[in-house]
Amino acid sequence: xxxxxxxxxxxxxxSGKGTICKRLISQTDAALSVSMTTRAPRPTxxxxxxxxxxxxxxxxxxxxxxxxxxxxxxxxxxxxxxKAPVLAHLEAGRxxxxxxxxxxxxxxxxxxxxxxxxxxxxxSMAELERRIKSRGADSEEQVRLRLGQALREMDWIREYDxxxxxxxxDTAVAEAMAVMRAEGRKVDAGAVALIxxxxxxxxxx
Amino acid sequence: xxxxxxxxxxxxxxSGKGTICKRLISQTDAALSVSMTTRAPRPTxxxxxxxxxxxxxxxxxxxxxxxxxxxxxxxxxxxxxxKAPVLAHLEAGRxxxxxxxxxxxxxxxxxxxxxxxxxxxxxSMAELERRIKSRGADSEEQVRLRLGQALREMDWIREYDxxxxxxxxDTAVAEAMAVMRAEGRKVDAGAVALIxxxxxxxxxx
Numbered sequence: 001x002x003x004x005x006x007x008x009x010x011x012x013x014x015s016g017k018g019t020i021c022k023r024l025i026s027q028t029d030a031a032l033s034v035s036m037t038t039r040a041p042r043p044t045x046x047x048x049x050x051x052x053x054x055x056x057x058x059x060x061x062x063x064x065x066x067x068x069x070x071x072x073x074x075x076x077x078x079x080x081x082x083k084a085p086v087l088a089h090l091e092a093g094r095x096x097x098x099x100x101x102x103x104x105x106x107x108x109x110x111x112x113x114x115x116x117x118x119x120x121x122x123x124s125m126a127e128l129e130r131r132i133k134s135r136g137a138d139s140e141e142q143v144r145l146r147l148g149q150a151l152r153e154m155d156w157i158r159e160y161d162x163x164x165x166x167x168x169x170d171t172a173v174a175e176a177m178a179v180m181r182a183e184g185r186k187v188d189a190g191a192v193a194l195i196x197x198x199x200x201x202x203x204x205x
Numbered sequence: 206x207x208x209x210x211x212x213x214x215x216x217x218x219x220s221g222k223g224t225i226c227k228r229l230i231s232q233t234d235a236a237l238s239v240s241m242t243t244r245a246p247r248p249t250x251x252x253x254x255x256x257x258x259x260x261x262x263x264x265x266x267x268x269x270x271x272x273x274x275x276x277x278x279x280x281x282x283x284x285x286x287x288k289a290p291v292l293a294h295l296e297a298g299r300x301x302x303x304x305x306x307x308x309x310x311x312x313x314x315x316x317x318x319x320x321x322x323x324x325x326x327x328x329s330m331a332e333l334e335r336r337i338k339s340r341g342a343d344s345e346e347q348v349r350l351r352l353g354q355a356l357r358e359m360d361w362i363r364e365y366d367x368x369x370x371x372x373x374x375d376t377a378v379a380e381a382m383a384v385m386r387a388e389g390r391k392v393d394a395g396a397v398a399l400i401x402x403x404x405x406x407x408x409x410x
Contacts, residue, residue, distance in 0.1 A: 119392070119396075121399070121403075124403070124406060126406065147407060151404055154400045157392055157396050157397065157400055158392065160392050161391065162387065163390060163392050163399075165399075174386075175386060178382075178390075179387040181379075181384075182383045182386070183387070185380055186367055187362055187363065191363075191368045194326070195356075195362055198329070198359060201329060201331065202330045202352060
């Protein structure tokens with residue numbers, strides 16, 4: 001059986017990577033990677049769906065066993081991507097989608113270089129600014145900082161395999177799906193095994 | 206501007222690569238690579254569309270100038286793929302499709318390793334046999350030889366980037382189009398130039 005592929009999607013805040021991921025999960029058979037965290041669950045969150053909620057000790061244990069594809073600390077709370085459920089999906093032939101910031105993606109790349117790394121870009125800096133402002137959550141100064149961070153993050157594009165410009169959402173999703181479909185057609189061990197099957201079929205026939 | 210990509214499609218006789226190529230030409234903006242030959246034009250053939258028809262001397266001159274991506278001799282007539290029109294299309298941002306046998310594809314790979322190499326497979330040896338027989342052009346012995354040749358050719362799949370199983374034609378064409386779309390999204394000089402453009406936009410803004 002063909003094994004699945006891990007698709008790692010990153011992009012600056014405002015690139016729309018989250019929306020693209022949600023659409024990919026609903027429009028393909030791919031599974032969404034679920035993170036592990038030491039923060040407390042919020043009332044609307046479900047264990048194993050929103051996150052795996054664990055204690056600091058449990059988190060530390062998984063780190064020690066090399067059981068995370070990446071991890072980080074944010075405001076004293078720890079977040080990471082458990083390797084085991086991802087590998088289980090891939091071995092069962094199912095693709096997995098992981099939405100993560102650039103720093104996390106670079107950790108994943110070191111720990112799982114077979115992943116397919118996709119960078120989501122805004123169509124322009126003006127549009128990125130408009131999107132960030134439209135959320136209404138940031139001061140002028142914060143918007144300026146976010147745009148600066150976006151530019152620094154985009155310098156990492158060279159480390160990615162594909163880039164998708166999220167101007168029209170439907171087009172961006174279609175491009176991501178084309179990437180997934182094409183990656184599934186790459187010549188790999190499955191292709192070589194198929195030829196072997198044909199050879200055996202011919203010998204019998 | 207983004208430059209185009211050269212897609213080289215090969216596969217054994219009966220894989221349906223020719224039909225897939227025709228569909229790709231009609232359903233995408235890609236140009237079909239036109240071969241050069243020393244054989245005489247048939248009444249239905251058009252210069253520059255079916256082939257570039259040239260003399261032995263002219264063919265030899267182009268070979269000497271390194272102007273062919275590949276060439277071969279069949280029954281004393283020479284056939285080759287001129288490099289210049291392919292490169293002109295690619296530089297103008299247009300994809301080019303080249304349908305060619307495995308031996309030719311391997312020559313193209315040496316001369317233009319940036320090409321994208323796609324192998325078309327039949328769904329099974331039984332179906333390949335059925336397709337070859339349905340043409341009614343071959344004796345039992347010839348069918349057997351063709352199947353043996355197909356198996357030897359399929360061993361070259363490792364040299365290709367992608368493989369597509371042509372069971373249902375629409376699916377096979379959709380997969381080839383996904384490959385073309387995904388290849389167009391690969392991180393390349395165009396992606397890096399885009400980030401540079403964003404940086405300049407931000408500096409001005």
